[in-house]
Amino acid sequence: MAKSNLIRPHGSDNLKILLLEGNARQDELKRAEKLPKVEMTTRETGDLIMLGIGGFTPLEGFMGHDDWKGVCADMKMKSGLFWPIPVTLSHSEKINPGSEICLTSGETGEIMGTMKVSESYQIDKEFECKSVFKTADAQHPGVQMVMAQKEWNVAGSVKVLSESYFPKEFSMVYQRPAESRKIFEQKGWKTIAALQLRNPMHRSHEYLAKIAVEVSDGIYIHQLVGKLKPGDIPGDVRVKCINVLVENYFVKDRVVTGGYPLDMRYAGPREGLLHALFRQNFGCTHMIIGRDHAGVGDYYGPFDAQQIFFQLWDGALECKMLPIDWTFWCFKCGGMASMKTCPHGKDDRLMLSGTALRKALSEGGNVPEEFSRREVLEILREYYAGLKEDEKVEVKLHGHATGDAEKKIKK
Amino acid sequence: MAKSNLIRPHGSDNLKILLLEGNARQDELKRAEKLPKVEMTTRETGDLIMLGIGGFTPLEGFMGHDDWKGVCADMKMKSGLFWPIPVTLSHSEKINPGSEICLTSGETGEIMGTMKVSESYQIDKEFECKSVFKTADAQHPGVQMVMAQKEWNVAGSVKVLSESYFPKEFSMVYQRPAESRKIFEQKGWKTIAALQLRNPMHRSHEYLAKIAVEVSDGIYIHQLVGKLKPGDIPGDVRVKCINVLVENYFVKDRVVTGGYPLDMRYAGPREGLLHALFRQNFGCTHMIIGRDHAGVGDYYGPFDAQQIFFQLWDGALECKMLPIDWTFWCFKCGGMASMKTCPHGKDDRLMLSGTALRKALSEGGNVPEEFSRREVLEILREYYAGLKEDEKVEVKLHGHATGDAEKKIKK
Numbered sequence: 056m057a058k059s060n061l062i063r064p065h066g067s068d069n070l071k072i073l074l075l076e077g078n079a080r081q082d083e084l085k086r087a088e089k090l091p092k093v094e095m096t097t098r099e100t101g102d103l104i105m106l107g108i109g110g111f112t113p114l115e116g117f118m119g120h121d122d123w124k125g126v127c128a129d130m131k132m133k134s135g136l137f138w139p140i141p142v143t144l145s146h147s148e149k150i151n152p153g154s155e156i157c158l159t160s161g162e163t164g165e166i167m168g169t170m171k172v173s174e175s176y177q178i179d180k181e182f183e184c185k186s187v188f189k190t191a192d193a194q195h196p197g198v199q200m201v202m203a204q205k206e207w208n209v210a211g212s213v214k215v216l217s218e219s220y221f222p223k224e225f226s227m228v229y230q231r232p233a234e235s236r237k238i239f240e241q242k243g244w245k246t247i248a249a250l251q252l253r254n255p256m257h258r259s260h261e262y263l264a265k266i267a268v269e270v271s272d273g274i275y276i277h278q279l280v281g282k283l284k285p286g287d288i289p290g291d292v293r294v295k296c297i298n299v300l301v302e303n304y305f306v307k308d309r310v311v312t313g314g315y316p317l318d319m320r321y322a323g324p325r326e327g328l329l330h331a332l333f334r335q336n337f338g339c340t341h342m343i344i345g346r347d348h349a350g351v352g353d354y355y356g357p358f359d360a361q362q363i364f365f366q367l368w369d370g371a372l373e374c375k376m377l378p379i380d381w382t383f384w385c386f387k388c389g390g391m392a393s394m395k396t397c398p399h400g401k402d403d404r405l406m407l408s409g410t411a412l413r414k415a416l417s418e419g420g421n422v423p424e425e426f427s428r429r430e431v432l433e434i435l436r437e438y439y440a441g442l443k444e445d446e447k448v449e450v451k452l453h454g455h456a457t458g459d460a461e462k463k464i465k466k
Numbered sequence: 467m468a469k470s471n472l473i474r475p476h477g478s479d480n481l482k483i484l485l486l487e488g489n490a491r492q493d494e495l496k497r498a499e500k501l502p503k504v505e506m507t508t509r510e511t512g513d514l515i516m517l518g519i520g521g522f523t524p525l526e527g528f529m530g531h532d533d534w535k536g537v538c539a540d541m542k543m544k545s546g547l548f549w550p551i552p553v554t555l556s557h558s559e560k561i562n563p564g565s566e567i568c569l570t571s572g573e574t575g576e577i578m579g580t581m582k583v584s585e586s587y588q589i590d591k592e593f594e595c596k597s598v599f600k601t602a603d604a605q606h607p608g609v610q611m612v613m614a615q616k617e618w619n620v621a622g623s624v625k626v627l628s629e630s631y632f633p634k635e636f637s638m639v640y641q642r643p644a645e646s647r648k649i650f651e652q653k654g655w656k657t658i659a660a661l662q663l664r665n666p667m668h669r670s671h672e673y674l675a676k677i678a679v680e681v682s683d684g685i686y687i688h689q690l691v692g693k694l695k696p697g698d699i700p701g702d703v704r705v706k707c708i709n710v711l712v713e714n715y716f717v718k719d720r721v722v723t724g725g726y727p728l729d730m731r732y733a734g735p736r737e738g739l740l741h742a743l744f745r746q747n748f749g750c751t752h753m754i755i756g757r758d759h760a761g762v763g764d765y766y767g768p769f770d771a772q773q774i775f776f777q778l779w780d781g782a783l784e785c786k787m788l789p790i791d792w793t794f795w796c797f798k799c800g801g802m803a804s805m806k807t808c809p810h811g812k813d814d815r816l817m818l819s820g821t822a823l824r825k826a827l828s829e830g831g832n833v834p835e836e837f838s839r840r841e842v843l844e845i846l847r848e849y850y851a852g853l854k855e856d857e858k859v860e861v862k863l864h865g866h867a868t869g870d871a872e873k874k875i876k877k
Contacts, residue, residue, distance in 0.1 A: 265807045269677050269790055304799060306809045379680055388715065389835065390801045396676045398717045424800065 060245050061236055062373055064336045066136045070109030070232055073116075073168075074215040083214055087169045090157040093146050093209065095167065098200055098318040100160045100219060101281040102142050103168055105317060105333065107215030108231040112336045117144040119210035120176040127186035130328070130371075137371035139328035140187055140320065145204035149175040158213070165217055173211040180204070187325050190354050196284045197320040197351075221316045225280045228294055228314035235275065236338040238311050244272035248341040248377050249334035251348070252278040253319055255288055255296035255435060257427040259382040261304060262391040263343050267377060273309045275339050276301065280314040284321070284351070290314070292438045299430040313337070323348065323355035324363035328372070331364075335374035342374055346381040357381065384425035417442070471656050472647055473784055475747045477547045481520030481643055484527075484579075485626040494625055498580045501568035504557050504620070506578065509611055509729040511571045511630060512692040513553050514579055516728060516744065518626025519642040523747045528555040530621035531587040538597035541739070541782075548782035550739035551598055551731065556615035560586040569624070576628055584622040591615070598736050601765050607695045608731040608762075632727045636691045639705055639725035646686060647749040649722050655683035659752040659788050660745035662759070663689040664730055666699055666707035666846060668838040670793045672715060673802040674754050678788060684720045686750050687712065691725040695732070695762070701725070703849045710841040724748070734759065734766035735774035739783070742775075746785035753785055757792040768792065795836035828853070 064070050075083050095103065105111045113136070122132045123141050130139045150156060150172045158168045184191040184198045191198055221229045239247055248267035252260065256276075267274045276297060280290040294314070301310050315333070320326050326349035331342035348360035356362075364376040380393035384405040388397050397404070405425050407415075415422045417439040422432055475481050486494050506514065516522045524547070533543045534552050541550045561567060561583045569579045595602040595609045602609055632640045650658055659678035663671065667687075678685045687708060691701040705725070712721050726744070731737050737760035742753035759771035767773075775787040791804035795816040799808050808815070816836050818826075826833045828850040833843055 265803070266677060266680050268807050269804060270681050270788065304809065306806060309806055377681065392676070393680060395717060395720055396679050398715065 059236070059240060060243075061239055061338045062335055062340050064109070064112040064232070065332050065373070067113040069112075070236075070336060071112040071115065072107070072109040072233070073213055074107035074218070080216055083169060084166060084216055087157040087166050087216065090155050090169060091150075092157045092159050093144070093150075093170075094159050094161040095144065096200070096203075097160075097162050097282045098320070099144050100162065100167060101317040102144075103158060103213060103215055104218050104221065105315070106142075106213055107168070107218065108233075110232055110315060110333045110336050111142060112232070114138075114142060116170060116212035117208075117210050118142050119174045120178075120208070122210075123176075123178065123183075123208065127183050130325075130367075137332070137367065139325045139332065140322060141183060143178075143204075143208045143210070144170075146175075146207050146209045147205040149207050150209050151175075156209075160219060163219065165219060167217050167219065168213050168215040170209070170211045170213045172209055175207045175209050177206065178208055187320075187322050188354065189323070192354070195321065195351065195354060197322050200318075200320065219316070221280060221314070225290060225294065225314045227298065228278065228312055229280065229316070230313035230337075232337045235311060235313055239273075239275075239338045242273065242308070242311075246271040246341065247273055247275055247339045248343055249275045249277050249330070249337070249339040250343050251330050251334075252276060252293070252297065253283060253287065255293050255427075255431060256300050257431065258384060258391060258425065261300060261428075262382045262393075263345055263379050264305075264310075266379060267341070267343055268306075268309045270377075271341060273311065275334070275337065276310060276312045277334065277337065278312070278314050279317060279319060281316050281318040283319050288435075288438070292434065295434050296431045299434060300428055303430055304428060319349070321349060321351035321354075323350040324360040327360035327376075328363060328367075331372060331374045331376065335372070339374060341377040343377045343379060345379050384423075386425075413439075470647070470651060471654075472650055472749045473746055473751050475520070475523040475643070476743050476784070478524040480523075481647075481747065482523040482526065483518070483520040483644070484624055485518035485629070491627055494580060495577060495627055498568040498577050498627065501566050501580060502561075503568045503570050504555070504561075504581075505570050505572040506555065507611070507614075508571075508573050508693045509731070510555050511573065511578055512728040513555075514569060514624060514626055515629050515632065516726070517553075517624055518579070518629065519644075521643055521726060521744045521747050522553060523643070525549075525553060527581060527623035528619075528621050529553050530585045531589075531619070533621075534587075534589065534594075534619065538594050541736075541778075548743070548778065550736045550743065551733060552594060554589075554615075554619045554621070555581075557586075557618050557620045558616045560618050561620050562586075567620075571630060574630065576630060578628050578630065579624050579626040581620070581622045581624045583620055586618045586620050588617065589619055598731075598733050599765065600734070603765070606732065606762065606765060608733050611729075611731065630727070632691060632725070636701060636705065636725045638709065639689065639723055640691065640727070641724035641748075643748045646722060646724055650684075650686075650749045653684065653719070653722075657682040657752065658684055658686055658750045659754055660686045660688050660741070660748070660750040660785075661754050662741050662745075663687060663704070663708065664694060664698070666704050666838075666842060667711050668842065669795060669802060669836065672711060672839075673793045673804075674756055674790050675716075675721075677790060678752070678754055679717075679720045681788075682752060684722065686745070686748065687721060687723045688745065688748065689723070689725050690728060690730060692727050692729040694730050699846075699849070703845065706845050707842045710845060711839055714841055715839060730760070732760060732762040732765075734761040735771040738771035738787075739774060739778075742783060742785045742787060746783070750785060752788040754788045754790060756790050795834075797836075824850075 125131045126138050126141050154172045156170050181191045188197050248271045250264050264274045334342050344361050346357045361378040380395040382393045385392045385397045387399040387403040416435050536542045537549050537552050543549050565583045592602045599608050659682045661675050675685045745753050755772050757768045772789040791806040793804045796803045796808045798810040798814040827846050
């Protein structure tokens with residue numbers, strides 16, 4: 056990459072891109088077909104693609120024992136590099152060091168890459184869960200993923216051969232770090248805030264994004280297009296919601312939208328840090344951390360994901376947090392506000408629980424435009440209308456809404 | 467000052483406080499009475515008080531020739547210290563170096579301080595005006611002040627003996643840098659944005675302040691209580707407007723209000739820099755610079771005062787700019803917005819010219835609450851009702867409103 060005004064990637068002057076292209080890819084693919092196959096979960100596949108496109112710069116592959124342990128215990132790899140969440144691959148059998156294996160997607164069967172095995176090791180899963188998720192509760196979806204891992208972790212450097220269905224299925228948003236960086240450079244941006252999204256964008260998210268636009272060169276609305284827990288709104292619907300919002304309510308020149316292929320881990324604070332780390336690789340200087348970032352259920356305090364940023368050592372992470380308080384519409388303020396800017400009471404604020412919003416959307420009830428834009432609500436209504444009855448109950452729309460002021464829904 | 471989390475004063479580890487108190491003040495006052503008297507303008511008096519309370523740290527008095535010239539030409543004093551606007555005292559006669567003089571207020575006659583004269587010099591006033599105001603136009607109120615200065619500039623270190631009527635007349639807001647710093651420390655704030663005010667606070671200013679609150683520990687609403695140009699809203703009315711707004715629409719724990727004794731110079735970009743410099747002395751890490759900051763008429767481009775911050779050399783100024791675009795209510799957004807966040811058209815935005823607002827307030831017309839809070843409008847209506855007819859024409863309420871969308875006033 057030529058001399059750039061942008062923030063440098065994590066722990067490196069250049070993106071570490073492990074994805075092969077052209078002839079190199081063809082040759083490696085031929086070789087891969089003859090190697091022993093190891094099937095990956097969707098989480099592992101997403102991690103491999105991020106390794107491929109440079110999203111996990113400067114990692115060179117799946118982590119070995121010492122890195123895994125340091126990351127769990129102290130968020131620090133053997134080299135001293137900051138890393139908040141293990142990036143590991145599991146397999147039912149031990150594999151000898153020096154062996155080469157072919158990595159396939161368990162979801163599609165596609166050959167995704169190759170790995171030169173450096174090490175096989177077993178882990179204390181409870182230690183990993185308690186370190187990363189702050190719980191080993193079997194109800195936690197991230198804990199479930201770790202507990203479902205096979206007996207051995209297999210480590211080694213990788214060559215990546217595919218980005219799976221992401222570039223095609225999410226052609227409107229899927230983006231590599233080199234692409235987002237190029238766009239930011241063309242726009243002449245220097246300070247860029249990232250907004251993490253895994254839900255449709257309501258006015259509270261719009262407000263976060265707009266505060267960021269007011270105080271930086273632009274916003275990178277970056278949504279997860281990997282797997283969520285059952286019942287969350289699927290990626291294609293979210294993409295539509297976000298696009299219609301950006302189209303109608305943002306200044307085009309101040310927004311870039313993108314999608315990335317990871318599964319949610321629901322690790323709350325630790326995942327907030329990972330979000331900032333890989334956004335730095337995408338070229339962002341700031342990561343918006345709102346209420347209950349990357350949380351699930353009641354496992355984390357509402358601002359734990361902000362607190363953890365203050366505990367990092369100097370130089371751990373160049374991408375800075377942009378912490379924003381709980382946001383909502385306040386009728387007395389006559390505008391969007393947060394706990395930091397609105398002095399009024401609960402009853403003056405419009406806050407909808409996921410349950411109330413779901414009910415209104417699937418039964419044709421009124422949802423105030425102060426909560427969500429008309430254009431977004433239309434898309435969600437259409438989606439709900441297409442669901443079978445038993446699916447409706449499952450869908451959880453809005454991760455951090457509360458039951459307060461639900462009466463406002465029919466003001 | 468004890469070890470502090472706050473930003474250090476400009477060019478110094480401690481506030482340079484030149485105001486004497488107690489016996490030292492009494493003794494110096496007795497001495498002063500016997501010295502030759504030099505009468506100061508209100509601008510010079512305000513500057514002297516700022517020197518007294520540490521607002522102009524690390525200056526020790528009124529500037530000599532070399533400092534004056536360097537400040538005009540390059541915003542740099544002989545010592546290399548960044549300073550954007552001359553702080554000078556003029557007199558009709560040359561005064562011999564080594565002489566001591568008594569400084570009195572031309573407005574009240576009070577003895578304000580003493581000065582040990584180091585130098586008398588004559589200046590090229592056009593050079594000063596073109597450097598500082600970017601114009602020598604006799605219509606410019608800042609140019610008028612310089613052109614009205616007497617023949618000699620008299621320089622030297624000062625002892626300050628009074629803060630004039632400011633502590634009493636503006637007892638609700640007048641504040642020394644040591645006081646604001648103490649409050650910030652007690653609140654545990656580290657990042658503090660300053661909002662400069664010389665107008666009543668309408669929703670556009672409220673929006674600037676609230677963006678700042680969202681992204682920092684708190685806001686310092688800091689209003690000028692010195693002299694403005696004829697027709698501007700007087701200080702006591704402005705203080706009332708701001709207090710009622712803070713009372714009703716801000717979270718108490720996130721706001722500190724204060725007042726400072728300077729006259730407006732209307733130097734636009736250069737004054738924006740001075741505003742940031744002395745806010746650093748008051749303990750602020752950021753200075754909000756909006757549209758046409760410290761401007762008057764059409765002398766400056768709307769964002770010249772933001773551009774000039776980018777031209778400073780490294781280390782010139784520790785207090786950083788928080789630049790915010792032109793702000794307004796947008797009916798399509800359904801909220802406050804700026805040119806950076808609102809994609810809609812002129813007709814969707816509520817922007818009132820000073821003329822339209824004045825007319826509505828003095829004739830009982832409707833002013834939408836999206837423009838200004840009910841409580842603020844009430845105070846302004848009362849003020850206008852008390853004015854004589856010929857005064858009404860003169861009062862200019864809102865320095866940076868435009869004529870667009872005035873029709874919205876009667877929507």
